[in-house]
Amino acid sequence: MKLHPDRLEGVNAVFGHGPGEISVNTTVYRHSVIVPWVGEIIDWQVAGFEQLTADHFARVAALKPELVIFGSGPRIRFPAAALMRPLIERGIGLETMDTGAACRTYNVLAAEGRSVVLAAVLSAGT
Known part of the structure; x- marks a missing residue:
């Protein structure tokens, strides 16, 4: 699905x-990514939802966003509370949704100037 977000300069x-891809700015990614509101897109070493660990969420928390939009794949899947501990300990909010909805929600929040991070799980065929 093509999205046409309102863009703030540098966001x-x-x-x-x-299925299996996301287009951020001018680049298409075919692997899981972390998209901070500003800065470089980060290769998120997650092959699929089942491979998630607390360390994956610690990497997201290190960016110090106010909110994380977690795209769990083609359908909504909630990570275990133990995996989200790095976010909880830092008081960072987390919203979980399927990756399509996560992309749309991220764009709205980023366009509002919020310090938001999209953490999108992508795997072949999803």
Whole structure:
């Protein structure tokens, strides 16, 4: 699905997503990514939802956002509370949704100037 976000200068935006890929700014990614509101897109070493660990969320928490939008894949899946501990300990909010909804929500919040991070799980065929 193509998205046409309103963009603030220097803010990352998702321009599209589909099975196994996400387009951020001018680049298409075919692996899980962390998209901070500003700065570089980060390769998130997650092959699929089942491989998530607390260390994956610690990497997201290190960016110090006010909110994390977690795209769990083609359907909504909630990570265990133990995995989210790095976010909880820092008082960082987490919203979980399927990756398509997460992309759209991230764009709205980033366009509002919020310090938001999209953590999107992508795997082949999802």
